[in-house]
Amino acid sequence: MVQHRCPDTRWSWVEIDKGALRRNTRAFKEKLEPGVRMMAVVKADAYGHGAVECVKVMHAAGADQFAVATVEEGLELRRAGVTWPILILSEPPMECVQTLIENDIMPSVYTPEFALAYGECAAAFDKVGKYHLAIETGMTRIGVGWKDALEFRHSIDFHRGLSCAGTFTHFATADVPNDWTFGLQYRRFTEAVAEMRAAGVDCGLVHCDNTPATVLHPETHLDMCRVGVGLYGMQPADSTRPHISLDPVMSVRARVTRVVYPPVGSGVGYGQTYSVARQNVQIATFPIGYADGLARSLSGKMDVLVHGTRCPQVGNICMDQCMFAVDVNTTRAARPMDEVHYGDLVTVMGADGDERITAEEIADLRGTINYEVTCNFGARLEKVYI
Template sequence: MSVASAQRPTRILVDLDRLAGNLEAIRAHVRVPVMAIVKANAYGHGLVPVARRLEACGVDRFGVAFLEEGVALRRAGVRAPILVLGGIYGPQVAQFLAHDLEITVSSVDKLRQVEAAAESAGRRAAVHLKIDTGMERIGVHHDSAGPFVEAAVASRWCEVKGIYSHLACADDPASPMTAVQLARFLDACAHFDRLGAPMPLRHLANSGGVLHFPETHLDLVRPGIVLYGVLPAPASRPTIPVRPALSLVSRVVYFKVVRAGRPVSYGATWAPPADTRVVTVPIGYGDGFPRALSSRGRVLIGGRAYPIVGRVCMDQFMVDIGSDSAWNEDEVVLIGRQGEAEIRVEALAETAGLIPYEILVGLNERVPREY
């Protein structure tokens, strides 16, 4: 038996060629530089393999959430500019500088923290100014941005590479909030003109902005989930021809006949009304497959969809195949295509009462990934 065949039958398959194709489709649509968002393990696809492939495709920049993600990319040899999007924690600033990571500065106090660390290290810090235009998360309020921009422009130890905000409702092309946020953001950016300072990179568009609001594309876009071929919300429109890059597959590991009335799984929440055939699949909520799919989700076996029955366990769940046949080691598709049938992340999320992001980032490192 080979090492490959002896590995766990449940695995994530990531199509890096399809990912590269999605990047090209986004570039053709927006016609401005792209910052690929690879936070949260590249939305479950694998931080380092995804970043390496995108860098080989010439992506302009990367965005991550935390210092640790940026450091992991640098240690993997990624050389493109990397912006850490999250709020900074003062004692970490020296590590940002040591690994040549761009820093989100979200207040004058944070700016002073970065200045002090940069002066101590004897090197200038690359920063992006965060403006709050409606999220109330981090960032200086748009109507108080003047002194913030002025302090950043005057800084001896900070080089302002960008200014940005985040769209709260761009997943919905009908939402009026995006126009309000864009106007607020452009008003904040105008302080650079007032000061006679060079305008840094202005970036605002997340996946929803990329898909629906070309006026938000400005100097740079930040696609996240759409880069991986998944739409961010039910209201989102597929305005770019992207394709899912991730599949989740497993194998049948047990077959049995369950007699009428005999309950299946924890809590005895489901029992067949008549004798039926049930197979067991070795993946569960311990891998990030949602327990909310208990007696609600479906999987593909032999190109047909069958229902998950009973509660999803930590490591396994059961599937009712009725009077059909399935054999041990038959492929089971949880996300992806099998024959003419397909289960998309968006549909899985809707069934589970979640959002597509939660499905993808919930798939943890217990599930091996193949590229």
């Protein structure tokens, strides 16, 4: 029987399976030809999984570099002793250039004002500021226009404080098979890189593949691939599912903090949106709510797992707690099961026995994507690594 460790201070937590994370990292690394590097994306605290611990596992399993979204995320890794290359996947505010130089964190660059301020700061410290040039090819989000990349490089390459460590773009539709926009973006990117190289410009590591492109388009792997959500055991799209097997890394658990047999007709929760309709129904409470990432919009729509059985969540989800109903064994029970007791394990996401609730199931109920589900759960719930 699996033993689930929980925090001493609150009976709710996320479990992070380091073995699954290791297997997923190796699965992606095996898709790359020798010499192609892998940049693991650990922004948003590794999609809610805990960036510092995940980086250690990923590097041991084959990840070469790491990508974050903010300066503070990069600093967290440096403070934890991470020495491997770190890239910020956007151009941060100009005011932070000294912090970047002092901590050897590479920014994405796409404005001359930032690039030159960064170079000036690096030169003042007798250092060279490494950066990756972001090229806009059709995502319409960040980057230098693909037709303007060479001119941009000419405008900043005179500075002795700058060194281009990489050149990249980001695909908008890599998960769509035979998509015209994907092909157009790739052509624009490779044309921009070819033009710079023909002019004698060093592009550093050239990379464009996100998770779905890494799986579906080996011809576009180039020098490095940026792998994100797949590392955490979540498919980026249905199109990738037949091509790579992944193990979910995060589970969300709790323990029952109260259980009662309320009288028939009793209401449950704010607004009394659920009413106990018959005898032999237990209402159990556990300490996870919308402040922990369990969206209030899931109220009355989702299940939890207890004793390997699905139980319906009932009443409005509260900020820090919610309730579920148990039809204790009767001939009229919709989902008959044994009594639930104080301290029993509740699985909000993950496996219990033969049943599993996935991030995709929760995302579908919320009308969102699996990425958001794990990011939300990882924001407040304590992490337990197994």
